[in-house]
Amino acid sequence: MSRLAKRPFPNLACALALAAGLSFGASGAASAQNVLIRNATVHTAGAQGTLRGTDVLVRDGTIAAIGKQLSAAGVETIDAQGRPLTPALFGGINSIGLQEISLGDDTRDQALALGDAKDMVVRPEFDVTLAYNPASILVPVARVEGIGFSMLGADSVRGGSIIGGQGGIVRLDGSPDPIGPRALFIQLGSDGAGLTGNSRAAQWMILDQLVDEARGRIPVDASIALLTPAGRQSFARYLDGGGRVVVAVHRAADIRQLLRWSQRHGVRIAILGGSEAWMMAPQLAAAKVPVFVDALANLPADFDRIGSTLENAARLRAAGVPVSFSQFDDAAHYARKLRQAAGNAVANGLPWEDGLAGLTRVPAETFGVADRLGTIAVGKRADLVLWTGDPLEVSTVATQVWFDGRAIPMRSRQTELRDRYLRAAGDLPRAYPAGND
Structure with missing residues (x-):
């Protein structure tokens, strides 16, 4: 762990007290x-x-x-x-309420790492929503900027398996529990190859084995078994048209294999990332697979993303693919910036209405909460935002x-600090509430 990660959070007691005061319980x-x-x-x-x-x-x-x-x-x-x-906007697939400081291991709850690093431990029954903290300092920071709901994602890369676990939709209103059905998170491609013998081909072998185990084709006590009994039950719920499986993947060739695997086993998938998804747009549209793109990704960051383009969202949508948005770097801290990413997609050819739909209706439909969220319609919850x-x-x-x-209350830790340090100093420095409040 870095020295910064070990350093105590400045004024932690004050920060936590402020978060509690701002929590819309x-x-x-x-x-x-x-x-x-x-x-x-x-x-x-x-x-x-x-x-x-x-x-x-x-x-x-x-x-x-x-x-x-x-x-x-x-x-x-x-x-x-x-x-x-x-409607209140979608904040992306992230770890809001599951982490406070990205460099502080003791403030991160979005990943499960068990056993030796060289032995993959597959636990699809792991549910990150059990660690969600509605009083997180990050929640009011996002919601005062129009973010009303988010998908808690299970992190595979920091965990010990290409199966990250399960997550769910949370409303940022202070409610402690997620709404709607759970989603299962899987990491494929080069980012997950280190967990599968440094081979992306092995990922399909392992996924097929997990299907066989969930369907009872491999005994629980078999030496090759990867799933616990609870894990078999959890994984089975996502087969044959069950719950949504979110797959982080970028390369067009991997997306092609993913479509074949999902159709073979009746898995309802959504793609997270999909830098080269535009190359598979007709097939994705035919399979009705939504794609959560990083609208700002336009560089070949690695060999999985050679085909990255700012027109990814526009090309996908033109082919009929449901498009939404999610970010990858400090996504929990920058959920409020997701609408800026959608604006960039619009600037690069995505129709404006589809940009808004990607922040509202599309994620609500993808994750099974469209009966309550995502649109302004009679009978829906009044989660609304008025803009300048x-x-x-x-x-x-x-x-x-x-x-x-x-x-x-349109307040957050950031607005409170802004107001404190913009006002004139009193008898004590501005950092002392007793001298100013």
Whole structure:
């Protein structure tokens, strides 16, 4: 571990106290509010498209009506003045609430590493959502910038297996539990080859064996068995049209093999990364496989990503592939920047409506929560964001975020520090709350 990783977090007690104070707790989230948002440019991200000069009425935390000149006596009214209103945005596949400092091993809970490094330990029953901390300092940092939900991913690279484990969707409203079905995470290609005898070919051999074990073709006590009884049950749930399997993979040749494997075993896959996915766009569209791209990836970082291009999202979508977004470097810390990545995809040919859908409807549909999240429609949860301008523009900010129709405090650790150090010093230096607050 680096010296920086061992160093105590500065003012840790103050930081944790602030996080607790800013946490929009589960009890608050459950107390839904009635509100009428008037005269907004409503980007529904759904079948209704964009509705200008439109009102949205929220009752008991649910969208009750969408239209013009709505009336609701005794309901708090917000004049949007024509500004954009969107569903709360997706923060990507990351470890928000599972890590605080990326260099601090004691603050990271997204990976499972058991046994000797040379012996792969396969535990698909590992569920990272059990470690989720809704009071994480990173949660309010993301949500004040319009991020309302995220997928907790299980990290294979830091673990000891190409099977990272399971994750789930969390709402960033302070709720402690994930919503919707779990997803299983797998790492393929060169990033996972070190876990499979330095051979990407061995990855398919191992995956086929896991299928055989889950289907009872290999006895539990066999010397070659890789799965525990619980692991067999967990892995079996993702076969024959079961839960979603998210596969981190980049090379077009590996994606081709992945499509064949998934079709052979009835596995519903989504691709994470997919730098060369555009080369397989027709096949991905035919198989209805969503791809979560890094919209800023345009360099051949390794031999798996020779075909990287900023037009990846646009080419995929033009072929009919559902496209969403996710980042890879410090994704938990920079979830708030995902809309900037979507804006870059739009700048490189992706239609604007598809850029917004990639931050809302597509991830909600992919992970089985579209009945509650991802669009503005009657009957949906009122997880909404009012913006100063185009939400895909980097200069735009969120003026208000609602969860279940309840306006959250637009504060985070970052805004508190900003306000502290921008004000004039008192008798004591600005770092001392007693001298200024």
